Amino acid sequence: MNRFTPFNAVSLTLGFAFLYLPIVLLVIFSFNASQLVTVWGGFSTKWYAALFANKQLLDAARISLLVAFTTACLATVLGTLAAVALTRATRLPGRTLFTAMTYAPLVMPEVITGLSLLLLFVAVGFERGFWTITIAHTTFALCFVAVVVQSRLLSFDRSLEEAAQDLGAPPWRAFVTVTIPTILPAIAAGWLLAFTLSLDDLVIASFTSGPGSTTLPMRIFSSVRLGVSPDINAACTILIAFVTVGVMAATLTAKLRGSTR
Amino acid sequence: MAPRSPAPKISRWRANLAAIPPYVWLLLFFLAPFLIILKISFSEAVIAQPPYSPVLSLSDGVSGLWAAVREFTFANYAFLAEDSLYIRAYLSSLTIAAISTALTLLVGYPIALAMARAPHGWRPLLVALMILPFWTSFLIRVYAWIGILKRDGLLNQVLLWSGLISEPLTILNTNTAVYIGIVYTYLPFMVLPLYAALERQDRALLEAAADLGSPPLLAFWQVTVRLSLPGIVAGCLLVFIPVVGEFVIPNLLGGSSTLMIGQTLWDEFFQNRDWPLASTVAVLLVLVLVVPITLFQRIQSRGGL
Incomplete structure (x- = not known):
């Protein structure tokens, strides 16, 4: 098949319009001078200026980024180890349990993950704050990295790994010098995925956060409940720009790495 | 998955070693919380901090454990069974999830098919375009629909301007808005497994069916759809399971008549501060989802997706 049939072209156009139009509209209206979110009142960047004067929101963004970064690092290490175990530890004691625990958080409703972790933290008397959110996020993010x-x-x-071992490399060395570089793009993708999952999460963070550790989605959520406002549009636009640049950079790096090989 | 070559014993041992950190982490932060939630669902609510009793204390050893077990109460479960609100919330969550899964499949199938039948050079770009929204915030994508579906929102303005309607439609804060939100946010979860299944298909099979006299639609149904069944099952599970417990979408887009169990659990916990009852709601939700989750794991551990 070398050409689009009309039916397929229409499906794709409508499908992607449906996916992208709401985001595009949100970005456009973040530059709206009017306070009314749905009436165009001319181009303005005043909501962005208002955003950078909003200390609460900036604090929340800082906490979110810090949690997301720590989560991504922890989840990448644990998730990669889990992936190695899943593919290679065929006789792991309790393998069924391990496999179940790795896949279940992928689809587990967030309210359950959040509530159960909160109850654990309360039961052991762990003070809620930055670390409880990070632990909770790492738990579900590591499963995505593993997959x-x-x-x-x-x-x-x-x-390839066996060849390195035949040539005298100890197994760990063969793993580090041969296997790791080959799976590095997947590990990097896993890190990015863990980072965005953590940055995005509202429900689990709401359950596991403490006073003084309100994350950005929690702030956005509480103001969204009061209604749509242009400065929230501006905050969302910045987040979208952040993610788009990140994903494009990752794709380009992967492309460049691929073409130099 | 089946091991392709018998791994040397030493490397299997090492792989077991690699399993230890994630294994311990998941035991501590996934399994243990589950057991605690189960235990607290049998406790009584008290006005205290934390608001439940009794707290299981491991320092008392086996006798303490037994004492705690004897204080188990089924009161929360009995309460849930008696109050029709909860039963209705479970049923309504399952119904909303089933309908929206079907809708997502209907919207997603033509897109996945078109992606799989697109010229070779186009496919990576189309897949990337499908994945990209998944990277942008879930909350933002739901929020974006509020401005569109509001009474004075963009959709109503466009429809009024075009003369299709004379009165603005009420869409926001109804179940329709919830369906739109779910289809929108979960679409990539449906399309990607479908695409993976459809892309593998040999087009020659369809031609063979046509040569044997099958009308195109019948051939499509008997060949294309049937062969993509694993993708359909995977996609549907990936949408259905999380949607049953969905909180953000019904909260932001739904109305007072939208009854979903994720919302009920949230209110029980944050508004009523009845932790044992919230735990009971969660335990029953897991029980409801055990079958689909097990099915999902079967597919996943066969190397699915």
């Missing part, structure tokens, strides 16, 4: 890295590991040719 991403696992799919790469499954297609990895084990004989």
Whole structure:
């Protein structure tokens, strides 16, 4: 098939319009001079200026970024190890339990994950704040990392690693110098995924946060409940820009790495 | 998955070692919280901090454990069974999830099919475009629809301007808005497994069916759709399971008549501060989802997706 049939072209156009139009409209209206969110009153960047004067929002953004960064690092290490275990530890004691625990958080409703972790933290008397949010986020993010890295590991040719071992490399060295570089794009994608998942989460953070550790989605949520406002549009636009640049940079790096090989 | 070559014993041992950190982490922060939620669902609510009793204290050893077990109460479960609000919330969550899964499949299938049948060079771009919204905030994507669906929102303005309607429609704060929000946010979860299943299909099969005299629509149904069944099942589960417990979408887009269990649990916890009852709601929600989750894990551990 080398051309689009009309039906397929229409499906794609409508499908992607549906996916992107709401986001595009949100971005456009963040530059709206009018206070009314749905009436165009001319171009203005005043909501962005208002945003940078909003200390509460900036504090929340700082906490969110810090949590997301720590979560991404922890989840990447744990998730990669889990992926290695899933693909290679075929005789792991309690393997069924391990597999179940790795896949269940992928689809587990967030209200349950959030509530159960909160009850754990309360039961052991762990003070709620930055670390409780980070632990909670790491728990579900590591499962996403594991799935991403696992799919790469499954297609990895084990004989490369065995060749390195035949040439005298100790197993850990063969793993670090041969396997890790090959699965690095998947690990990087896993890190990014964990970062955005954490940055985005509202429900689990609401359950596990304490006083003084309100995250950005929690702030946005509480103001959204009061109604749509242009400065929230501006905050969302900045987040979208952040993510778009990040994803594009990641894609480009992957492309460049691929073409130099 | 089946091991392709018998791994050397030493490396299997090492892989077991690699499993320890994530294993311990998940035992501590995934399994243990579950057991606690189960335990608290059998406790009584008290006005205190934390607002439930009794607290299981491990320092008392086995006798303390037994004492705690004897204080188990089924009161919360009995309460849930008696109050029709909760039963209705579970049923309504399942109904909303089923309908929106079906809608997502209807919207997603033509898109996935068109992606799979697109010229080769286009496919990576189309997949990237499908994944990109997934990277932008879930909350933002739901929020974006408020401005569109409001009474004086963009959709009503466009419809009024075009003369299709003479009165603004009430969409926001109804179940319709919830369906739109769910289809919108979960669309990539449906499209990507479908695409993976459809892209593998050999087009020659359709031609063979046509050569044997099958009308195009029948061939499509008997060949394309049937062969994409694993993708359909995976996509539907990926949408259905999280949607049953969805909180953000019904909260922001739904109205007072939208009854969903995620919202009920949230209110029980944050508004009524009845932690044991919230735990009971959560335990029953897990029980409701056990079958689809097990099915999902079967597919996932076969290397699915």
